[in-house]
Amino acid sequence: MKTTRFVLLLAALLCGPALPQIPAQRSSLPADEPSPARLLADLSHGGYVLYFRHAATDFSQNDEKMTSYEDCAGQRNLIDRGRAEARAASATIRELKIPIQRVLASPFCRTVETAQLLFGKVEKMQEVRGGPATPPESERYAPLRKILATPVAPGGNLVVVSHGNPFYSVAGPPYLAEGEAAVVAPLDTDFRIVARVRIDAWEAFKSVAPK
Numbered sequence: 001m002k003t004t005r006f007v008l009l010l011a012a013l014l015c016g017p018a019l020p021q022i023p024a025q026r027s028s029l030p031a032d033e034p035s036p037a038r039l040l041a042d043l044s045h046g047g048y049v050l051y052f053r054h055a056a057t058d059f060s061q062n063d064e065k066m067t068s069y070e071d072c073a074g075q076r077n078l079i080d081r082g083r084a085e086a087r088a089a090s091a092t093i094r095e096l097k098i099p100i101q102r103v104l105a106s107p108f109c110r111t112v113e114t115a116q117l118l119f120g121k122v123e124k125m126q127e128v129r130g131g132p133a134t135p136p137e138s139e140r141y142a143p144l145r146k147i148l149a150t151p152v153a154p155g156g157n158l159v160v161v162s163h164g165n166p167f168y169s170v171a172g173p174p175y176l177a178e179g180e181a182a183v184v185a186p187l188d189t190d191f192r193i194v195a196r197v198r199i200d201a202w203e204a205f206k207s208v209a210p211k
Contacts, residue, residue, distance in 0.1 A: 028171035028182060030193050037208040039183065039195050043098045046156045048194065049148055049184040053164050053176040054106075054114040055199060056082030063108070069124075072109035085179055085199045086117035092202040093118070096209055101156035104128050104147070106163060114179075115161040128162045130169070145170045148184050148191040 034042065042048070057076050066074035078086075093100075105115040105122045106129035115122035127143035144166050152158045164175045167182065171193060176182060179199030185192045 026172040028167065028173065028176070028193050028196070030195050033195050035208075036205055040096065040098075040205050040208055042194070043157060043183070044096075045154060046099050046101075047152050047154045047185075048157045049152060049186060049191070050100075050157055050159045051148070051167055051176075051182045051184055052114065052118065052159065052161045053167065053178055053180055054078070054082075054108075054110045054161060055086045055117070055179040057110055057178060069107040069109070075109050078110050078113055082114070082179065083117060086114055089179070089199050089202045090118045090120075092206065096202070096205055099156045101152070101158055103159040103161065105161040106166075108163075111161045111163065115159070118161070119159060122161070128160050128166070130166045141166055141169045145191075149186050149189060151186045151188060 033039075043050075056079050058079050059076070061076040063075045100119055103115050103119045103122050104125045105111045107124040107126060108129070111129075112122055112124060128147060130141045130144060132140070144160075144162070147158075147160065148170065164178075168175050171182065171184075171191075176196070177198060181197045181199070182193055183195040183197065185194050
């Protein structure tokens with residue numbers, strides 16, 4: 001009898017509906033990265049989101065004892081190298097005349113400082129860093145996903161300065177390096193990663209800039 005029940009159960013499993021396929025995890029690496037000249041031309045026309053991870057920080061520090069977002073002493077902060085790299089990238093981006101609209105930043109000190117060093121302005125926004133670490137995980141970063149998917153008007157680009165984890169969670173691996181930017185094309189209901197630019201790589205665009 002036990003053997004019969006086992007055979008019937010096995011038959012049901014084999015003949016039943018197929019289990020749903022788990023979709024492959026998406027990657028934040030661009031599928032077909034444009035040439036530097038094409039990327040610069042596209043950014044000059046606007047319509048993209050530039051997602052920057054904050055510049056280089058002191059990993060001997062952490063955020064465990066912070067009392068508020070304004071409590072910089074209780075957080076992981078930028079180091080001098082990170083500040084210098086952000087200033088250099090800022091000067092290059094201005095020289096390339098890449099048009100920037102709003103600059104949104106996670107309210108942590110390291111992201112706000114990075115935004116100010118890069119663009120001289122910042123709007124603090126909780127949504128770009130994600131909500132509380134409670135299930136479902138998909139809902140935690142839903143506001144950021146919406147920001148990356150919402151079309152940006154031509155003539156300017158939207159900047160987001162945030163952290164590595166939020167971008168990894170919505171765009172996939174690999175992580176952005178500190179200071180690295182992802183060029184994101186909003187698609188209304190989704191988004192596409194067009195390119196990734198290390199913070200020390202903006203200088204190279206000068207060689208392809210219109211004279």
